[in-house]
Amino acid sequence: MIRRESLFSYRPGSTVIHHLPAPVKLVLLVIFSAAVSGGPRELLTVASLFIFLVACAARLSVASVRSLIRIIIFYGLFIAIFSIGTGEPDHTYQERLYSTLLYLWRLATLVTAGSVFYETTSATDVRHCLYALQKKCETLLARYAGRTVQFPDIALLLSLTVSFIPRIFSTWDSLNSAWLARGGSKNGPRKMGVLLPLLLIRLLYIAADTDRAVRNRS
Numbered sequence: 001m002i003r004r005e006s007l008f009s010y011r012p013g014s015t016v017i018h019h020l021p022a023p024v025k026l027v028l029l030v031i032f033s034a035a036v037s038g039g040p041r042e043l044l045t046v047a048s049l050f051i052f053l054v055a056c057a058a059r060l061s062v063a064s065v066r067s068l069i070r071i072i073i074f075y076g077l078f079i080a081i082f083s084i085g086t087g088e089p090d091h092t093y094q095e096r097l098y099s100t101l102l103y104l105w106r107l108a109t110l111v112t113a114g115s116v117f118y119e120t121t122s123a124t125d126v127r128h129c130l131y132a133l134q135k136k137c138e139t140l141l142a143r144y145a146g147r148t149v150q151f152p153d154i155a156l157l158l159s160l161t162v163s164f165i166p167r168i169f170s171t172w173d174s175l176n177s178a179w180l181a182r183g184g185s186k187n188g189p190r191k192m193g194v195l196l197p198l199l200l201i202r203l204l205y206i207a208a209d210t211d212r213a214v215r216n217r218s
Contacts, residue, residue, distance in 0.1 A: 008118040008166040017058035017116065022125035023133065029117050036109050041102070048109050051116065058116050068115060072108045079103065118166055164207075171202050 012018070017025075036047050079100055142148055175195050185191055 008115060009170065010122045010166070011061060011119045013059060013120065015058050015120070017054060018120045020120075022121050022129040025117055025121055026126070026129055029113060032113055033110055036106055036113070044106060044109065048105070051109055051113050055112055055116050058120050060112075060116060060119060064115050064119060068108070068111055071111060072104060075107065076100075076104050114165075123166075167206060168199075168203065171206070172199055175199060175202070 032047060032051070035043055039047070138150060172195075175198055179191060179195060180186065184194075
């Protein structure tokens with residue numbers, strides 16, 4: 001059986017987006033996320049078109065596109081049920097539906113942007129980028145303060161946080177594959193009841209193992 005790539009997994013390539021420096025992509029992702037999350041609908045329209053073109057330029061994998069669609073559909077149904085059914089009583093169903101669709105539009109754009117970033121930027125590039133940014137900030141502050149300035153290892157913490165996101169999806173895919181290989185159903189509450197606790201246990205183990213590795217190297 002061919003192993004399916006997990007969502008947000010790094011995929012080596014030679015596209016223009018792959019060749020962009022990691023600091024540029026990270027800064028653009030932060031600015032883009034802020035604009036999409038709180039910007040008006042006109043800005044969201046422009047941002048959606050932009051990320052669509054970037055995703056095409058990055059040659060986003062078919063598996064990632066399918067995973068993105070499944071996530072949006074799943075969250076869309078979940079959010080629509082609670083938003084439309086239990087929303088503010090002074091809002092009409094049309095207003096609740098519009099609010100839900102707008103939220104899903106923003107979510108789809110953000111998740112796509114994140115997928116492009118992770119598929120075209122390796123964890124090593126992210127780590128080096130954050131360390132370089134931290135050193136640059138320390139140098140600038142030391143110049144104004146007239147003395148040596150040293151931050152806590154923020155770059156390490158951020159790089160571990162950023163690189164942990166793909167591990168969540170990779171761990172889930174591993175558990176899901178094992179579940180299906182043993183004859184489990186593709187969907188249903190029983191599957192979630194079994195796999196979600198296992199996912200939490202596996203992630204806690206990965207976090208503890210990473211913590212031991214960091215302590216041994218320090």
